Amino acid sequence: MTQERLSPSRWRSLAGLLLTAALLGLYALGGPAWALGFVALVPWLLTLGADQKPLTVVVNAALLCVAFTAAVFHWFGAAIGAYTGIGAVTGSVALLVLAPVLQPQFIAYALVRQWAGRRYGPLLRALAAASAWVACEWLVPKLLGDTLGHGLYPSAALRQVADLGGAAGLTFLLLLVNEALAVAIEQRRRGPRVWLRPIALSALIVVCMTGYGLARRAALQAPPSDEAATLRVAMVQASITDYERLRREMGAYAVVRHVLDTHYALSWSAIRDHQADVLLWSETVYPTTYGSPRSEDGAALDREIQGFVDAAGVPLVFGTYDLDGQGEYNAATFLEPGKGRLGSYRKTHPFPLTEYVPAWLDGRWLRGALPWTGGWRAGDGARVLPLRSADGREVNVVPLICLDDVHSDLAIDGARLGAQAILGMSNDSWFTAYPQGARLHLSVAAFRSIETRLPQVRVTTNGLSAIVDDTGEVLASTAMGDQAVLTAFVSARDPAPTLMVRWGDWVGRAGAAFLLVLVALAVWQAARRRAAAVPAPESAIELALLTPFWRALAGALRLCAGAGLLWLAWDMLWRSGVQVQSLKQLAWYAIAVLVPLAAAWAILRAHAAQARIEGATLVLEQRRQRIELPLASLAALRPWRLPLPQAGADLRLAEGPLWTRGLALRRPYSLQRLLAAAGASLRWEGRFAAAWAEWAQARADARRRRLDHPLLKFLLFPLLPALVAFRLHQVIAFGGPLGEYYSYGLGAYLTAALIWWASWSLGLMLFAAALRIAIETIVVPAVALRYSQAGALRDALEWLGRVTFYLGVPVWLALRLLSAG
Numbered sequence: 001m002t003q004e005r006l007s008p009s010r011w012r013s014l015a016g017l018l019l020t021a022a023l024l025g026l027y028a029l030g031g032p033a034w035a036l037g038f039v040a041l042v043p044w045l046l047t048l049g050a051d052q053k054p055l056t057v058v059v060n061a062a063l064l065c066v067a068f069t070a071a072v073f074h075w076f077g078a079a080i081g082a083y084t085g086i087g088a089v090t091g092s093v094a095l096l097v098l099a100p101v102l103q104p105q106f107i108a109y110a111l112v113r114q115w116a117g118r119r120y121g122p123l124l125r126a127l128a129a130a131s132a133w134v135a136c137e138w139l140v141p142k143l144l145g146d147t148l149g150h151g152l153y154p155s156a157a158l159r160q161v162a163d164l165g166g167a168a169g170l171t172f173l174l175l176l177v178n179e180a181l182a183v184a185i186e187q188r189r190r191g192p193r194v195w196l197r198p199i200a201l202s203a204l205i206v207v208c209m210t211g212y213g214l215a216r217r218a219a220l221q222a223p224p225s226d227e228a229a230t231l232r233v234a235m236v237q238a239s240i241t242d243y244e245r246l247r248r249e250m251g252a253y254a255v256v257r258h259v260l261d262t263h264y265a266l267s268w269s270a271i272r273d274h275q276a277d278v279l280l281w282s283e284t285v286y287p288t289t290y291g292s293p294r295s296e297d298g299a300a301l302d303r304e305i306q307g308f309v310d311a312a313g314v315p316l317v318f319g320t321y322d323l324d325g326q327g328e329y330n331a332a333t334f335l336e337p338g339k340g341r342l343g344s345y346r347k348t349h350p351f352p353l354t355e356y357v358p359a360w361l362d363g364r365w366l367r368g369a370l371p372w373t374g375g376w377r378a379g380d381g382a383r384v385l386p387l388r389s390a391d392g393r394e395v396n397v398v399p400l401i402c403l404d405d406v407h408s409d410l411a412i413d414g415a416r417l418g419a420q421a422i423l424g425m426s427n428d429s430w431f432t433a434y435p436q437g438a439r440l441h442l443s444v445a446a447f448r449s450i451e452t453r454l455p456q457v458r459v460t461t462n463g464l465s466a467i468v469d470d471t472g473e474v475l476a477s478t479a480m481g482d483q484a485v486l487t488a489f490v491s492a493r494d495p496a497p498t499l500m501v502r503w504g505d506w507v508g509r510a511g512a513a514f515l516l517v518l519v520a521l522a523v524w525q526a527a528r529r530r531a532a533a534v535p536a537p538e539s540a541i542e543l544a545l546l547t548p549f550w551r552a553l554a555g556a557l558r559l560c561a562g563a564g565l566l567w568l569a570w571d572m573l574w575r576s577g578v579q580v581q582s583l584k585q586l587a588w589y590a591i592a593v594l595v596p597l598a599a600a601w602a603i604l605r606a607h608a609a610q611a612r613i614e615g616a617t618l619v620l621e622q623r624r625q626r627i628e629l630p631l632a633s634l635a636a637l638r639p640w641r642l643p644l645p646q647a648g649a650d651l652r653l654a655e656g657p658l659w660t661r662g663l664a665l666r667r668p669y670s671l672q673r674l675l676a677a678a679g680a681s682l683r684w685e686g687r688f689a690a691a692w693a694e695w696a697q698a699r700a701d702a703r704r705r706r707l708d709h710p711l712l713k714f715l716l717f718p719l720l721p722a723l724v725a726f727r728l729h730q731v732i733a734f735g736g737p738l739g740e741y742y743s744y745g746l747g748a749y750l751t752a753a754l755i756w757w758a759s760w761s762l763g764l765m766l767f768a769a770a771l772r773i774a775i776e777t778i779v780v781p782a783v784a785l786r787y788s789q790a791g792a793l794r795d796a797l798e799w800l801g802r803v804t805f806y807l808g809v810p811v812w813l814a815l816r817l818l819s820a821g
Contacts (some may be wrong), residue, residue: 013047017064020044025071027151030439034154038177038206045182048110050117061110062100069099075434076144083354083430102143108136109175112515119522122198126179128518131511133175134168138508143352145406145444147171153443157213159472162450163498164212166408168507173209177202220453220471220496228493229393233423234276235459235486236266237478241429243287253297259285260301263318264308266485271312274487277389281318282461283330283401283427290320290333291341309335313390315342319401319425322346327377330355332399332425334385342386346379347401348410382413387423387490395492397423400448405458406441408505411448415501421490422448422468424458435480438464446472453495457488470495516803524796540612541674543665544604545620545627546648551662555644557600564592569766580759589762600645604664611663611671613678629659631678636685639668639692647696652685666700668693688784695783698791702798707806713768717806718760721813726756728817764809771801 023040026033044064048057074092081091100107112132116125137147149170152158162170180202184195240262246255263281270276286305293299309316315336322331322344329346336342350356355374388394398414405411405424414422424445431437442464449456449468456468463480467488478484546554568589580586609622618634620627636652640662648664649671665671675682684690706712727737734740741749775797782790
């Protein structure tokens with residue numbers, strides 16, 4: 001019976017999933033189908049119920065990943081199979097198997113959508129899910145740089161919105177419209193007043209996008225008010241592909257000879273027939289190292305290319321290889337007549353597993369399994385170089401080679417460095433039989449012109465070479481497989497300002513930040529619910545019994561550790577710098593901070609006790625001592641105003657004086673509830689006593705036993721950044737991850753690792769102290785003013801502090817390493 005009821009639902013889910021994949025497949029074809037982007041996800045969204053289990057949601061999304069890849073990227077698997085020689089079928093099967101890894105945004109979107117749907121309304125659910133999509137694509141960049149927003153490229157008006165948030169911004173808006181339409185369908189039985197609201201919201205989004213796009217496009221198409229220097233750039237598309245096959249048939253030198261002679265002939269035609277001021281050849285057109293010849297023949301060819309430039313009298317930009325002490329690079333070299341090489345740009349994003357392999361993955365086994373894999377290194381980022389004509393006209397350009405133009409960062413950096421045009425070079429020869437790939441690459445590259453408002457000239461080996469203006473419009477292009485010369489006019493005119501150039505690729509980061517805020521809000525709401533519940537009294541309480549002497553000693557040790565940490569912070573901020581610079585700092589850290597903390601902890605452990613009620617008696621039991629206090633002899637509780645060595649309280653006896661020992665305990669209210677349950681309702685004694693007790697209780701309640709444990713925070717967790725930084729130091733200073741071990745032995749190697757570990761432990765303790773000060777600065781006034789939700793506020797801030805500590809530090813370190821690289 002149950003199986004029969006579930007089957008129609010599963011069939012509907014499968015039908016919705018396949019319909020979405022089919023609509024996305026049509027959407028990817030371009031042309032008038034761009035409008036499908038606003039409705040394509042609706043059938044799938046209607047299959048995602050809020051009551052589904054997370055595993056069901058993951059399976060549903062993973063199936064859509066496979067169906068989407070089959071509908072949209074079926075050609076890519078065949079292209080991979082043809083390039084690698086494994087065959088179209090094997091390549092396609094491998095692509096489908098890897099689909100959930102290559103398209104993880106569907107899984108992230110579905111999981112976050114379900115999580116948010118259980119806690120918030122449709123609007124926050126839509127915003128959270130869309131944020132998860134763009135954040136996932138930002139954190140895990142796509143191999144081809146594709147995103148849902150690229151499908152709006154055929155719309156001349158809507159694509160202009162990309163100068164605000166890039167293609168990711170378009171994706172975000174498309175997702176919101178799809179969500180609104182799905183909500184309207186789900187609520188169709190609740191009357192027009194209900195379902196018309198999401199329809200109106202979706203219409204408003206589309207209208208605003210269209211209005212902005214039309215206004216922006218009209219402003220950009222207005223005639224320029226100034227006369228800027230203009231160059232004729234001739235793009236030479238020779239359509240010579242499959243160098244490996246030609247090398248086997250003709251020999252290496254003959255291939256290079258054939259390629260150069262063909263380009264010479266087409267270039268002379270460009271100069272003679274098109275009056276070209278600059279010549280542009282495609283990526284890797286000269287398949288050897290220019291300027292660092294490997295043979296006499298290579299040196300002669302280098303001289304020959306420069307001789308051609310001198311004879312032609314026009315500068316040449318061509319794809320070649322570059323070489324230095326670190327390795328070899330895919331590069332673009334700028335040659336000028338009579339002057340030689342002006343400079344080179346090295347490709348920043350080589351294609352993974354074809355042009356390069358990460359060092360941690362490289363090895364004999366991989367090279368044997370993937371014999372086509374190259375060994376190029378990544379370049380060091382954007383570079384702006386000038387194109388200069390013989391009569392002195394000059395235009396600054398930012399070169400982008402192949403996969404570089406699917407990333408926004410390089411074009412944006414180029415615009416910030418003063419580029420006036422984008423110069424694209426690509427070898428799309430492996431798309432010869434699959435023009436869908438070349439069309440996708442061109443449309444993705446065109447978004448770089450929209451985001452930066454830089455015009456673009458883009459040459460490829462065998463198509464599609466193109467001229468792209470600052471609205472993203474392809475003004476002219478060559479066909480696949482044609483041998484042709486395409487001439488573009490490029491002016492030395494500064495681009496119109498855009499939000500993307502000012503903020504960078506910000507949408508993915510904003511989506512991730514929004515999700516963190518939403519998670520913090522959910523934690524805070526859960527804390528409010530826990531705070532509202534009345535906890536049951538505990539049967540026994542862990543504490544420490546301290547005489548005035550031992551309390552003063554343990555408190556002094558904690559103060560000493562705090563003062564030592566404060567001095568280290570002052571020294572690093574005002575004298576030695578924010579990084580550990582000497583062993584003296586680590587010695588001070590050990591002697592003035594760690595040793596006092598360990599001693600104070602040992603005192604508390606030595607005086608540990610357990611409090612419980614037996615009949616009408618409060619029993620305090622230590623290892624070798626048992627103390628019994630009749631409940632009738634107790635009159636009041638007085639919390640410690642100075643929480644040293646930790647929070648605690650004193651017992652006021654009925655006769656008047658305080659009991660001779662203090663109770664060091666993290667949860668004062670737990671003790672009061674324990675006594676109240678036995679019939680002894682003791683009041684809090686002293687000014688602000690209740691507030692101090694609440695402060696200590698809320699801090700203890702917000703503490704998480706594992707995440708807040710000092711051993712995890714300051715001994716185990718520092719290993720993560722310390723090992724990363726230590727390995728990087730070994731590679732830089734000694735040439736390899738075990739360089740110091742090979743040079744100086746195991747003792748020196750382990751000592752260095754220990755120093756890095758201690759340095760990160762110190763840094764993280766200082767960071768944790770700064771977070772603690774920030775949290776208490778907010779919470780203490782709230783407690784003092786008797787804010788009713790002070791406990792919930794603390795819980796939310798504590799979780800925010802944990803996220804900042806455990807996630808913020810690795811993210812900061814990763815960003816530092818990426819920016820340094």
